[in-house]
Amino acid sequence: MILYLGRRLIGVAGILLAICAITFTIFYLLPNDPAAAACGKTCSPDRLAEVKAAMGLDKPIWEQFAAYLTGIVAGRDYGSGPTAAHCGFPCLGYSYEYSLPVWDLLVDRLPVSISLAIGAAVLWLVLGLGAGVTSALRKGRPADKILMVLSVGTASLPVYFTSIMLIWGIVRSAGLLPYPAYHKFTDNPFEWGSNLLLPWIALALLYAAQYARQSRNSMIEAMAEPYIRTARAKGLPSRTVTVKHGLRSGMTPILTIFGMDLGGLLAGAVITESIFGLPGIGRLFYDGLLRSDQPVILGVTLLAAFFIVVANLLVDVLYAFVDPRVRY
Amino acid sequence: MTALLQVEDLKVSFNTPRGVVRAVDGINFTVEAGKTLGLVGESGSGKSVTSLAVMGLHRGATVTGSIRLHGQELNGLGERELGTVRGRRIAMIFQDPLSSLHPFYTVGEQIAEHYRVHFKASRKAGRQRAIEMLAEVGIPEPARRVDEYPHQFSGGMRQRVMIAMGLACEPELLIADEPTTALDVTVQAQILDLIARIQQERGLGVVMITHDLGVVARVAHEVLVMYGGRAAEQAPVDRLFAAPAHPYTRGLLDSLPRLDDTDDAPLRAIPGSPPSLIAPAPGCSFAPRCARTTAATAEEHARCLSERPLFGPLSPGHQAACHLPLVPEGALG
Numbered sequence: 001m002i003l004y005l006g007r008r009l010i011g012v013a014g015i016l017l018a019i020c021a022i023t024f025t026i027f028y029l030l031p032n033d034p035a036a037a038a039c040g041k042t043c044s045p046d047r048l049a050e051v052k053a054a055m056g057l058d059k060p061i062w063e064q065f066a067a068y069l070t071g072i073v074a075g076r077d078y079g080s081g082p083t084a085a086h087c088g089f090p091c092l093g094y095s096y097e098y099s100l101p102v103w104d105l106l107v108d109r110l111p112v113s114i115s116l117a118i119g120a121a122v123l124w125l126v127l128g129l130g131a132g133v134t135s136a137l138r139k140g141r142p143a144d145k146i147l148m149v150l151s152v153g154t155a156s157l158p159v160y161f162t163s164i165m166l167i168w169g170i171v172r173s174a175g176l177l178p179y180p181a182y183h184k185f186t187d188n189p190f191e192w193g194s195n196l197l198l199p200w201i202a203l204a205l206l207y208a209a210q211y212a213r214q215s216r217n218s219m220i221e222a223m224a225e226p227y228i229r230t231a232r233a234k235g236l237p238s239r240t241v242t243v244k245h246g247l248r249s250g251m252t253p254i255l256t257i258f259g260m261d262l263g264g265l266l267a268g269a270v271i272t273e274s275i276f277g278l279p280g281i282g283r284l285f286y287d288g289l290l291r292s293d294q295p296v297i298l299g300v301t302l303l304a305a306f307f308i309v310v311a312n313l314l315v316d317v318l319y320a321f322v323d324p325r326v327r328y
Numbered sequence: 329m330t331a332l333l334q335v336e337d338l339k340v341s342f343n344t345p346r347g348v349v350r351a352v353d354g355i356n357f358t359v360e361a362g363k364t365l366g367l368v369g370e371s372g373s374g375k376s377v378t379s380l381a382v383m384g385l386h387r388g389a390t391v392t393g394s395i396r397l398h399g400q401e402l403n404g405l406g407e408r409e410l411g412t413v414r415g416r417r418i419a420m421i422f423q424d425p426l427s428s429l430h431p432f433y434t435v436g437e438q439i440a441e442h443y444r445v446h447f448k449a450s451r452k453a454g455r456q457r458a459i460e461m462l463a464e465v466g467i468p469e470p471a472r473r474v475d476e477y478p479h480q481f482s483g484g485m486r487q488r489v490m491i492a493m494g495l496a497c498e499p500e501l502l503i504a505d506e507p508t509t510a511l512d513v514t515v516q517a518q519i520l521d522l523i524a525r526i527q528q529e530r531g532l533g534v535v536m537i538t539h540d541l542g543v544v545a546r547v548a549h550e551v552l553v554m555y556g557g558r559a560a561e562q563a564p565v566d567r568l569f570a571a572p573a574h575p576y577t578r579g580l581l582d583s584l585p586r587l588d589d590t591d592d593a594p595l596r597a598i599p600g601s602p603p604s605l606i607a608p609a610p611g612c613s614f615a616p617r618c619a620r621t622t623a624a625t626a627e628e629h630a631r632c633l634s635e636r637p638l639f640g641p642l643s644p645g646h647q648a649a650c651h652l653p654l655v656p657e658g659a660l661g
Binding site: 229323 | 385420431432490
């Protein structure tokens with residue numbers, strides 16, 4: 001297990017390095033000039049050269065990349081002398097737009113995205129798995145058909161549509177909830193929850209349908225296994241048969257997609273955050289794209305990759321605990 | 329005295345989009361304590377459906393007739409009452425022990441879980457019981473292996489685990505559905521001997537479902553041959569092997585390869601395929617495949633094809649459903 005983990009962690013580092021290199025190269029090849037953007041509209045050629053040198057953009061790409069990597073592991077300085085800006089470990093570059101280290105921006109925005117992702121995940125797991133398992137146990141009967149029609153329905157609603165309908169229906173017309181504003185959980189848990197409720201619902205609906213269908217299928221498959229017949233033949237109560245014998249194997253495949261989905265969402269839900277005005281990573285990314293704030297885009301991309309790769313690793317490790325046949 | 333298990337006029341049918349499938353169409357049999365009934369037939373003959381119906385495990389099927397355990401009617405009982413019979417008074421073991429055991433739970437847990445339910449026993453007592461049972465079915469180092477998972481056992485050992493699981497609650501009847509089909513021949517014999525030993529020690533009634541006449545010859549006292557959901561022939565095992573009356577039974581016996589066959593002797597298969605259970609022909613369901621029907625006079629031939637033969641006695645203890653039985657009626661009575 002330890003050996004396996006070690007190997008996997010090296011793999012994770014390798015993947016992140018590759019993603020870093022690819023993204024970095026793409027940005028290097030883009031035609032726009034970050035130095036000009038940072039310098040402003042009234043920029044003399046001399047000043048531009050200075051800015052370029054300060055940002056390290058005058059060096060060849062491999063040197064820039066090496067400097068970027070060094071920054072991540074040890075921090076780096078931009079420029080020299082009294083104007084030098086220090087970017088501490090882990091330095092993911094310096095945002096042109098905010099004049100702040102990207103890492104600080106990420107750390108600042110991360111709690112919003114995590115709050116959004118985890119709340120939505122709880123909601124979609126409850127809704128999706130509840131509907132899926134209910135359907136599976138009533139396969140072919142009216143409850144199953146209604147739930148599956150509903151899930152096709154919600155799956156086909158894009159998140160920007162549901163978000164806008166929720167805002168229109170619940171905030172504007174009914175006035176039941178305020179237009180979402182982010183409150184820190186540590187400041188006021190109630191405000192935190194009630195403000196995030198609508199984005200949670202919007203995001204959860206997007207995923208719940210997929211989880212309903214997936215869990216229905218895998219639960220039906222599990223309940224058809226010969227060991228379920230064995231459990232029935234042993235005279236176990238039907239609840240034990242369903243929950244202990246069916247659910248445990250039926251829900252195992254869900255773990256994989258859940259790991260991927262949650263990992264992806266932790267690094268920001270671009271559309272949901274933008275519509276609800278939540279200052280999360282997704283919003284940061286969106287703004288970064290609009291303003292060609294390359295270090296921000298690069299930083300968010302790396303963070304997203306990091307979450308997905310780590311979520312994958314966690315899922316694989318969890319499997320070993322869920323399924324005793326899996327050994328590393 | 330009431331028999332351990334008495335099944336009368338059991339009919340099991342399924343509604344399918346293509347029509348009603350009469351998987352079992354009027355079966356009668358009795359199992360006495362300490363005796364083994366061999367239930368023989370090819371795939372689709374209704375033998376497994378019969379056993380599932382006895383357990384009330386037929387999902388979505390219509391079951392009529394009577395299934396009495398020590399005189400207590402089981403057909404029509406609710407899930408709750410059946411729960412006190414399943415696993416407790418009637419145990420069932422299945423063909424493929426790897427897929428019939430849950431891959432995520434230790435064998436100890438799987439042996440003990442229904443013991444805890446049926447006897448309201450503690451976790452500790454359940455575990456103790458599991459170790460005892462593993463020892464009884466001949467698994468070495470039971471105290472260690474009780475915490476292992478099914479995939480860590482070999483095929484034969486897994487079937488022993490299934491048997492340990494089945495017998496953990498001291499049932500009166502064991503239904504074994506092709507328990508040796510998935511096993512090596514040498515291991516098959518060990519498993520059959522194990523079942524026979526436990527049967528003797530406990531006076532267990534056994535229903536041995538199989539398509540393998542070798543298994544029947546080895547363990548059964550009484551044999552019921554099923555064809556197309558109906559009884560074809562029933563007799564004590566010696567009688568059945570010595571003087572089969574039904575041409576189908578004869579065909580099954582003939583289809584066994586023999587050691588004294590020459591190398592190039594063809595296998596004697598029964599031609600044709602099993603009958604439709606949705607729209608059964610009016611006459612004998614075996615008639616289209618039956619050599620005796622083909623060889624019979626025109627009048628007899630027509631009778632086989634138009635009139636369903638009744639399942640009736642040929643001699644005491646020997647019954648068959650055939651217009652043209654191989655043993656003349658009363659000849660050996």
